[in-house]
Amino acid sequence: MEAMEVSDILQEVTFGQSADESGVFAALCRFQSRFESEASPGGRARVLQHTAELLTNASLSWLFPEGESSSLRRQYLKLLTSFVSHAALPESDTDSDAPPARSYEGIPGRCLEVCAVFLALSAQIEKALVNPPGSSASLGTLVRTLAPTLCLFCITHLQKQPWSDAASRSRASELQAAVQRMSGSGSPHEMLSGSPEEERTGLFGPVLDLLLPDLTKSRWKRKPSVKLVFSWMLLQVARPRLAEHLEKVFPASLLISDDYWLENKVLGVKCLHHIVLNVPAADLRQFNRASVLHHMLFSSLHSFDGTLAQVIDLQVPCGWSVRVFYLVVNAPQVVLPCLIDLLSVIENPASVPRTSKHFDQVFRHILTYMEMEHKLDLRRVYAENLVVLVERMGVWIIRHLKRLERVIVGYLEVSDAPEEKARLSILDALEKTLRIAWPRVERRLEALARSLLRFLVDVSSSTSPLREQLMEKASCCLMLLECSSRGKLQVRCIIILGNQLAFLRTSPPPSSSQTVLLEVDSSCVPGPVFRCIQSVLCIPGAVGSSPSLTVPS
Secondary structure, eight states: OOHHHHHHHHHHHHHHOOOOOHHHHHHHHHHHHHHHHHHHHHHHHHHHHHHHHHHHHSSSHHSSSSTOOHHHHHHHHHHHHHEEEEEEEEOOOOSSSSGGGGGGGTTHHHHHHHHHHHHHHHHHHHHHHHSSSHHHHHHHHHHHHHHHHHHHHHHHHHSTTTOOOHHHHHHHHHHHHHHHHHHOOSSSHHHHEETTTTEESSHHHHHHHHHGGGGSTGGGGGSSHHHHHHHHHHHOOTTTGGGGHHHHHHHHHHHTTTSSHHHHHHHHHHHHHHHHHHHHHHHHHHHGHHHHHHHHHHHHHHOOEEEEEEEEEEOOTSSOOOEEEEEEEHHHHHHHHHHHHHHHHSOOOSSOOOHHHHHHHHHHHHHHHHHOOOOOHHHHHHHHHHHHHHHHHHHGGGGHHHHHHHHHEEEEEEEOOOOOOOHHHHHHHHHHHHHHSSOOOGGHHHHHHHHHHHHHHHHHOOOOTHHHHHHHHHHHHHHHHHHTTOOOOOEEEEETTEEHHHHHHHHSSSSSSOEEEEEETTSSHHHHHHHHHHHHHHOOOOOSSSOOOOOOO
16 A cells, blocks of 8 residues: 555544544555555555554444444454454464564564554544444444453453563553443453453453464463463452353463463463352362362372572672562462362362361361471461461361471470561461360370460560560460460479470369469560460469569469
């Protein structure tokens, strides 16, 4: 298409008022033909510019004639699909290597050129939706035809990736907002999921149909944007709409999580976790999906134990660029929450008797790894998930009290300051254990009380801002020990020698349930520890220099 030919078309469109669809159909065909025949990026950019002018200057009745046919809608879609290829990402030659960063150099600029056309068309469609020149039903059909392609394009360039920059992401965000308005949605979630109240379906299904041909075992790793677009859309769709697409999203998520790249594993497990949380349990148990997922996740606990790190460039004042590695996520931090939520699906609560064998298997695994783990970041992850697992298992934790006691005592002895997440979580796990399995705790009384008292003395001398919170949780656990032991926590004497704490109990305990604390020197025992013991054992009186505190019988 020569420049004179383009100007002639634009003049004809600007001043022509014909409502016949043959004019716009011919113009769209000529622009598409010229665009596809251009070999140079500059020539394609000029065609895109002229197309944007065409869409901006044309009248609504010419662009969207009354009673538009399916052939015109298909031609609009063909034109958009052809323009999308202008900003398409290069494919990798192999599955093992991603395309180099230099291959994305021209993508942001091409994205801006394509976005200009799509935004011009979207603006005209929005105007026509307000004052339709013809049938509003046919215009709604055109929107449903074009919206999936526009949505897929804007999501691809919306995320912060090597193929985007600030300008391209901004224009892609504008295009996403335009697609939301055209579809009558107020958020990305509503755009993809639809509105159940208005019985309007979303774009997730149609966009997924466009994406699935590339989500195959032989193609998905050659296109790096496919997994990111899929995961972004999936995390926007929640129940009850997600169950409608389970047959498509479940295999794709398994495919991504089954990759040997740690980054892909983490992304795939996140998608699977979202599916577990937002799909009914009956649907997950159907066709043995839950068992397949359980096998994959449990196997990942043995082989998928690395950490995912990311590299960032920091500019220092002297002008140098410093490369810094920082931790993004621990692999168990992703796998364990998904596996624990899946266990509630596999172990059907309605089944009687409830064997809880899958819970036992995971609980034993976590306790084994907790006993061996020395990295503080992983200890925090295991302790945090232990709290959830204890609560989910309920009374069945009595099968594991001996090993659980060893883990709790070991974790209370090691500080992970300044956050103290591991010890805070382990205290929460101990509290839940005491509340759930209190009839079986009496035989663990001495070991747990000794560990908690040592912990109180250790924390009382620290300067951590979380000291009060730690001591409060430990006091709560001591109080639960006192209640669960039916008053057998009879403390006779606490003596601190160096860093060791000797905890002596009377045997047999006194006949009364009262507790006596004798001959404790406050110069040896810190005041906060005294106050904790007083609150636990309900001993009146203040802490003096040489207190002799006795509870009346």
